[in-house]
Amino acid sequence: MRIASLLILALIPNLSLGADPFDKVCDDVNTKMVKLFGAGGFSRLNNFGTGVLISKEGHVLTVASQLLDTSDLVVHLYDGRRLRAEVMVIEQELDAAILRIRVEGKKPEEPTGLDLPYFDFAEAAKRPSAAPGDWIIGFSNMYEIALRDEPLSAMRGVIAARTKLSGRVGVFDFPYNGDVYVVDQITNNPGASGGALTTRDGKLLGLIGREIKNNQTETNLNYAIPVNAAVSVTVKVKEKDMDVEKTLNISFPDFVARGMKGDYKPAPRDKNATKGDGGYSGLVFVPNILSRTPAYVEAVIPDSPAAKAGFRPDDLISFVDGEPIASIAAWLEYLRAHTRPGTTVRVDVRRGESLTTLTLPLGNHPPRTVVAPPPPPKK
Amino acid sequence: MKHVLATASAIMLGAVTCLIPAAGAQPPAAIEKAVIDAEAERVAVVAKLSPAVVAVCIYGGQAIGSGVVIDPEGYALTNHHVTQPAGAIMQCGLADGNLYDAVIVGQDKIGDVALVKLIPKEPGKPFPFVKLGDSDTVKIGDWSLAMGNPFSIALDFTPTVTYGLVSGTNRYEPMGSRPGISEYTDCIQVDTSINPGNSGGPLFNMKGELIGINGRINFEKRVRINSGVGYAISINQIKNFLGHFYAGIDTDHASLGAVVGTADETSDLQKMVIKQLLDESDAARRGLAEGDQVMKFAGRKMTSANMYKNILGTLPKEWRVPMTVRVGAKSRELLVRVQNITPGEKPTREDPMAPMPTPRPGPMPVPKGPNTTASPAAKLLKVKPGYVNYHFNEVQRDKLLAAAKKLGDFTTVAGAWTAEGGYDLGERKGAIKLEVNEKTADPFVKLGMNIEFSLHPFESGLTPRAAAEPVGSGGLMMALYHWHRYLTVGAKGFEGDFSHGGTEPLYPFPADGSVPTSLASLRVDADVIRTKHGSVTCKWYHSKADAKLLGFETYLSKDTDPCEVYFHDYKDAGGGLLLPHRLEVRFGDKRYGYINIAKYNLK
Numbered sequence: 015m016r017i018a019s020l021l022i023l024a025l026i027p028n029l030s031l032g033a034d035p036f037d038k039v040c041d042d043v044n045t046k047m048v049k050l051f052g053a054g055g056f057s058r059l060n061n062f063g064t065g066v067l068i069s070k071e072g073h074v075l076t077v078a079s080q081l082l083d084t085s086d087l088v089v090h091l092y093d094g095r096r097l098r099a100e101v102m103v104i105e106q107e108l109d110a111a112i113l114r115i116r117v118e119g120k121k122p123e124e125p126t127g128l129d130l131p132y133f134d135f136a137e138a139a140k141r142p143s144a145a146p147g148d149w150i151i152g153f154s155n156m157y158e159i160a161l162r163d164e165p166l167s168a169m170r171g172v173i174a175a176r177t178k179l180s181g182r183v184g185v186f187d188f189p190y191n192g193d194v195y196v197v198d199q200i201t202n203n204p205g206a207s208g209g210a211l212t213t214r215d216g217k218l219l220g221l222i223g224r225e226i227k228n229n230q231t232e233t234n235l236n237y238a239i240p241v242n243a244a245v246s247v248t249v250k251v252k253e254k255d256m257d258v259e260k261t262l263n264i265s266f267p268d269f270v271a272r273g274m275k276g277d278y279k280p281a282p283r284d285k286n287a288t289k290g291d292g293g294y295s296g297l298v299f300v301p302n303i304l305s306r307t308p309a310y311v312e313a314v315i316p317d318s319p320a321a322k323a324g325f326r327p328d329d330l331i332s333f334v335d336g337e338p339i340a341s342i343a344a345w346l347e348y349l350r351a352h353t354r355p356g357t358t359v360r361v362d363v364r365r366g367e368s369l370t371t372l373t374l375p376l377g378n379h380p381p382r383t384v385v386a387p388p389p390p391p392k393k
Numbered sequence: 394m395k396h397v398l399a400t401a402s403a404i405m406l407g408a409v410t411c412l413i414p415a416a417g418a419q420p421p422a423a424i425e426k427a428v429i430d431a432e433a434e435r436v437a438v439v440a441k442l443s444p445a446v447v448a449v450c451i452y453g454g455q456a457i458g459s460g461v462v463i464d465p466e467g468y469a470l471t472n473h474h475v476t477q478p479a480g481a482i483m484q485c486g487l488a489d490g491n492l493y494d495a496v497i498v499g500q501d502k503i504g505d506v507a508l509v510k511l512i513p514k515e516p517g518k519p520f521p522f523v524k525l526g527d528s529d530t531v532k533i534g535d536w537s538l539a540m541g542n543p544f545s546i547a548l549d550f551t552p553t554v555t556y557g558l559v560s561g562t563n564r565y566e567p568m569g570s571r572p573g574i575s576e577y578t579d580c581i582q583v584d585t586s587i588n589p590g591n592s593g594g595p596l597f598n599m600k601g602e603l604i605g606i607n608g609r610i611n612f613e614k615r616v617r618i619n620s621g622v623g624y625a626i627s628i629n630q631i632k633n634f635l636g637h638f639y640a641g642i643d644t645d646h647a648s649l650g651a652v653v654g655t656a657d658e659t660s661d662l663q664k665m666v667i668k669q670l671l672d673e674s675d676a677a678r679r680g681l682a683e684g685d686q687v688m689k690f691a692g693r694k695m696t697s698a699n700m701y702k703n704i705l706g707t708l709p710k711e712w713r714v715p716m717t718v719r720v721g722a723k724s725r726e727l728l729v730r731v732q733n734i735t736p737g738e739k740p741t742r743e744d745p746m747a748p749m750p751t752p753r754p755g756p757m758p759v760p761k762g763p764n765t766t767a768s769p770a771a772k773l774l775k776v777k778p779g780y781v782n783y784h785f786n787e788v789q790r791d792k793l794l795a796a797a798k799k800l801g802d803f804t805t806v807a808g809a810w811t812a813e814g815g816y817d818l819g820e821r822k823g824a825i826k827l828e829v830n831e832k833t834a835d836p837f838v839k840l841g842m843n844i845e846f847s848l849h850p851f852e853s854g855l856t857p858r859a860a861a862e863p864v865g866s867g868g869l870m871m872a873l874y875h876w877h878r879y880l881t882v883g884a885k886g887f888e889g890d891f892s893h894g895g896t897e898p899l900y901p902f903p904a905d906g907s908v909p910t911s912l913a914s915l916r917v918d919a920d921v922i923r924t925k926h927g928s929v930t931c932k933w934y935h936s937k938a939d940a941k942l943l944g945f946e947t948y949l950s951k952d953t954d955p956c957e958v959y960f961h962d963y964k965d966a967g968g969g970l971l972l973p974h975r976l977e978v979r980f981g982d983k984r985y986g987y988i989n990i991a992k993y994n995l996k
Binding site: 035036037038039040041044093094095096097151156157159160161162163164165166167168169170199200201203 | 534599661697
């Protein structure tokens, strides 16, 4: 008992400000967010994600992922209500989309009659940007942990930088090239995209992005697109039957303001954006932490060309078409420089103590989506 | 190891170069006092908790997981998936740098919890321990501390501390999402780093109270380390099983004997209803029917299928819990016993398309086969089916019975007992005369309430109907016979079973017969002794405070309602022996009646 009293004595009666719990902030933010369910659920593509309510009428802001490729979008509100939703507009350059909640018996142009808690996006965009070192809280339905009235997951972290992104989704370079907040917390888990990054008092800072890897290190990158993001893109437009290059300035607040009203026109995009990526293998490598990380296979995407060719996790790629491959970077560079969908390459892999030769017909890249490799094999 | 060290020194160099100019520009005095205070509090809490944090090791000293000491005798909580590979005898390292031999005490395989006991270096020397908190008060956004031995990194067992937010509460992590049979119900989700080797270690609130036992992480396609999603088994769930653990029981979870699910998956708001019901379940005997809406279960509002699974997962089998159901416009509260999970109901990995299971954060892989026979812990191990370690059942049982004996030693009056007084069956009232006599070749019970009832418990050809006399009592005379035997003969009188049954809630109605505000409000937690004599089993409920017998249940057979007897008005029955003078007898959902004893005659 003596020890017990010692322990109790050690308790400090009042927690000071520096250790304020965030329970009220978490409660409040959770009411302004939705769990989002849509396309996916196969080939390791998530069919779940997150969204941020941006009007009391039920406009939802989220990431422009494959999740939205369905007419059967469903949102779960904080109170457990399950409602349908539809895509209003997508801006690929911001990697963002605006959805509208549908209420049974109401036409799309009619007011929904909903009166939901929401983030005032325009006001959020006017606030100063967060600076490196600022605390943030990330809210999302990562790993589909929450359903119905179960609250979203909250995580605390620190802004590491506001910078330009150098990332990739699968082997594709990332479509968005504006500023991002990079955070030190692992916010960008499966299903987290479209989540909210907020200040420590629950003010919206940005939209949690996809699961991507840094294309220099192949390590996962945790980022959010700031509410005041702006990008300039050069697009080709036809003017008097002539292709003219034009610069478009796209801002996040403008997209949201006009998108909710239904009069936003997305920037035209080059349909062949994947050109030059080379053929698609379906191999997933170990994190590319060192500049010369050997090309060890971490996972093979099911039904991919690599899976059909017989690649296995832990294979070490040693030669492709007779060329020695010293690193993950060398492998990716070889594919970019020498192959395209349809090309067949001969790959020598070291498997255990022996060298095995595999014939790999490269395929087409799957749609521009977050491609999740399978989990590591059962040990 | 070399690599890690190199990284560490590189980081330190980096830190030093950054810090020097910064320190010049901004003196430390500029740091907000609140921040400094918070840091000081954290440091103080960690310092107080560290001595009680355990590094669980296989015998021989290789660390494979974590744990935490919860009482001065050295009982410590950890994960089942940590103790399982370690075996029954293991070693536990504390922050004092010592390795203590330890033995498994109790476990919950499905809930992934185990209790072990550390053996002190000097007999009777108390261990540092932590206080159990209340995990129902944990909120999303609260701070938390996880402590343990991730990656088995601390060779001197100094615990590693990580600090982070509670990301979610009341989380349901199903069986099948990981290998093994465990299911995390009503658990706490944290962004506090949980890594391999943290398994079994404590999660604390910032007051330094134990709120959970860390045991799982999500990482899916990432490597098997923290990805910001860790799970701890809530301490309130563990508290429900703790009495069973201390009694060495291999605990099991329960089923309602009914399928509870969403009425309509696509409806706006969820309504939880009973979908299927086993005829022989207690739920069916309580009059529940398919389609009844479940409003509350074990004190919690039913809002989702996950919430139902959460609540069910916190209950040991055979517990009795309150439940509120609505049929039409009427709602009613009832007490229902949760039962053994029958094999058909055991959740399995049904969905072949479900994601492949991914490993848990721990334990670290271990080599096999240490020789533990020389360990002092080996003397504290007794293997028996149904128990993890029957030695501790005997210890707890004998401790409880010794405490109960302080209220009276009835072995000196093991002859005929007679009592007189009045009975009150509601409609009928009158004088009562009862006699229990075991000292004859043909033991009997006589009960006179206008009509004379009698029972010869071992009469050949005793029909179930006769055994359950008087009608509507569920076997009051059989109950009285067993009560007499329990008090006067004790262990020797129960050839079938005489063991500690852990902790269970009991719901004694007010002694004066008044209507309680709710059935839930009646709950008293009691230590249970289970007995079996002939084909009759009984459960004896002893007060946790003073071991006084609060009541007992007598089961004439499996799958029938027991005769429940509740004891009130304890007074001297002669010779300083304390006995209840008001007995409430209940059967099913009804009160059979009261027996008010004016005078006992014990021989």
